[in-house]
Amino acid sequence: MSLQNDVFVKVILMLPNKAYQNNNIGFIDLIQNTLIGFIILFIIAFMMIKPIDERPPMEKHAQFIITVTWDSKTSDDVDTWLESPEGTIIYFKNQKTDVAHLDRDDIGTARDTIEHSDGTKEIIYINQEILTIRGIIVGEWILNVHMYAKRSSDPANVVVTIDKITPYERVLRKQVKMKDKGDEITITRFTMDRGGNILKTSDVFKSLVIIKTISSSSTSPYIDYGE
Numbered sequence: 001m002s003l004q005n006d007v008f009v010k011v012i013l014m015l016p017n018k019a020y021q022n023n024n025i026g027f028i029d030l031i032q033n034t035l036i037g038f039i040i041l042f043i044i045a046f047m048m049i050k051p052i053d054e055r056p057p058m059e060k061h062a063q064f065i066i067t068v069t070w071d072s073k074t075s076d077d078v079d080t081w082l083e084s085p086e087g088t089i090i091y092f093k094n095q096k097t098d099v100a101h102l103d104r105d106d107i108g109t110a111r112d113t114i115e116h117s118d119g120t121k122e123i124i125y126i127n128q129e130i131l132t133i134r135g136i137i138v139g140e141w142i143l144n145v146h147m148y149a150k151r152s153s154d155p156a157n158v159v160v161t162i163d164k165i166t167p168y169e170r171v172l173r174k175q176v177k178m179k180d181k182g183d184e185i186t187i188t189r190f191t192m193d194r195g196g197n198i199l200k201t202s203d204v205f206k207s208l209v210i211i212k213t214i215s216s217s218s219t220s221p222y223i224d225y226g227e
């Protein structure tokens with residue numbers, strides 16, 4: 001028993017009625033034990049409180065990787081064109097936007113030579129453009145390929161894939177042949193919902209090159225098929 005209780009008990013014992021004194025000592029012990037019980041429960045409850053995470057919730061974005069690959073040893077220049085539901089067109093002159101970006105404009109074998117640190121040069125044959133969709137815009141997206149420069153005599157075999165990253169899913173794989181300079185093909189038109197899911201697709205042709213040509217002609221001349 002604590003010092004405070006000893007003092008309190010001594011005061012109680014000074015009262016004349018012995019029975020009354022004994023009853024009060026028992027009552028004091030009951031109050032004390034109940035109070036200790038509440039304190040223990042309060043400590044346990046406090047320890048079980050989950051700390052509040054003040055960090056903002058991580059925003060999840062669906063990510064799509066569009067890959068356009070064609071014959072590795074040709075100097076043909078295929079271009080990737082993508083129109084978002086808002087009407088933004090991503091292509092070699094508008095490579096970086098808020099929701100999508102084109103990694104580079106592959107112009108064929110002309111840029112396939114790399115120079116190492118020791119000065120030696122190596123040719124890595126790869127003709128490929130990669131376009132990444134980093135956000136969700138509900139509506140219809142249109143993906144085209146365009147033969148900007150046709151330097152080889154054989155038709156170009158162009159393979160287009162669309163991969164959803166989270167969770168991974170191969171959305172599309174399509175191969176087309178492009179014979180002439182200026183050829184433009186709508187690979188797919190796909191409708192995206194709020195969850196980043198592809199609801200439906202079609203391949204009804206819509207020229208994006210012509211749209212950009214017309215919209216650019218009022219401000220600056222757009223050279224369509226120049227090399």
Ligand SMILES: [Ca+2]
Pocket residue numbers: 077078079080105106107108129148
């Ligand atoms: Ca290109």
